[in-house]
Amino acid sequence: MTDLAGTYRNLVALQGVYLDEKRAASAAEVLQRQHVVEQAATRELAFEAEPAGFAGTLNAGAK
């Protein structure tokens, strides 16, 4: 098991969920991949951006 998979396994175990090594390795790999994509996207976000803006934009987007 890689360090990353082991860390992941410990992180979820802290929350009461126990994974075998294979499952932990697979999940850690998936999350790392997703994280790279999202990190690149959020780098461009304004420091002030907040989740609450979404509902307003959705309503304002109606014709």
Next chain:
Amino acid sequence: MSELLQAGAAELARMLRAKKVGAAEVMQATIGAAKQAHQRLNCFVRIDEEDALAAAKAADRALSRGSVAGPLAGVPMAHKDMYYREGVPSSLGSKIGPGRPAPATATALKRLDTTGAIQFGVLNMTEFAYGPTGHNYHLGHCRNAWNPDYITGGSSSGSGSSVAARANFVALGSDTGGSIRLPAHFCGVAGIKPTYGRVSRAGAMPLSFSMDTVGPLARNVEDCALVLQSIAGQDPADPTSSAQPVADYMAGLSRPVKGLRIGVPTGYFYDHVDPGVEQLVRGSLKAFTDLGCEVVEVGLPDIEPWNSAGIAIIAVEAAAQHATWLRERPQDYSDQVKARLELGVGVTGVQYINALRLRDHALRTWLATVMSKVDVIHAPVVSFATPTIAETDVGGGTKMTEVLGKLTRLMRPVNYLGLPSLAVPCGFQSHGLPCAFQLIGRPFDEGLLFRLGHAYQQVTDWHRKVPSMG
């Protein structure tokens, strides 16, 4: 198949009001077809024969007195088994659900009740609505009416399958990452995923509160419009439901579509698309051109991060919703759903909040760069040929993320953006399974999607094709 079962819901409602057919007669025929379809497709969880027939007889009496004005009076419906009726347990497609009597009736069901529609059963679904294929390891896999070896799509598997088999007129589904549009595509029926907040989620099983939407699957676009008309609108029981006024979808259905601009994306939606699927989806554009629409190519912003952020949001919210059961009853989940929930437990708080922070920016970008140029986007629902149940039986193993990710890739960004999307059948793939396109609109512009989808169905007959149930 009985002639009574050929009509759409809106047409049937008109026939019932004109007393050309009786509600009890239609209900009897529907229940017969449902029992037959279920044997082959495993699409129902429960059929409430006695209650439904009693309600249909009452509807006949009321119709004969002229005292029923509901637009769907006497129309039989069965819904995904995640819409609560107070005191009645819903399976939620799971082992855990049947032990929990529902706390209150779903707003969507209450609103359908006021239209006079009669619920006669509940339908198979993916366990906790968390999966895009239609597999269910507790209730048995739901099967495609066009060929039972193939997937129905999920998670509204029974909704797609029963409506396609003409064993049901309309079925509520839910769409968090494609769960209405995927079964509509795979089963050859119409399905509307409304704008986030358009329909109350109160009394509907939660999966991801930021992404869940409620909508119908039906035999045609007109039926989708009629049902959405009945269930849409603000609801005090759901604080996330929108105060935006609900347009008169039915009145707008037959307005001309000439001059409307239909955008065809140049990237993402057509990346890695199967040539057979591409031919069918692009081929459907000719009908719109013939109707006087302007079809234009549109470049898209980078959507990949939005898909990824959508995955993170659903994963975390689902894991939070299930946290107690996941700790205390892990053995009661199927391997795949458990694996997906476990994935959500490991997403960090920072990643989750950033996925939510990015959402507003993503929607602004989409509205400014895409929807400023066109009225709707026309795109495939799925980019590859419909697979079999066996081919997609990946459980929670290492291929799971890849297979499920491929299935939902063209769906989830639309949920992330909160936009409405209508799936409309547009032909058959070389192995005989149906294919659909999706029309993606501006927020709360479901009426325009219905208008375009209905216009398409006035000049094509894919929605009238019925699978053989022999």
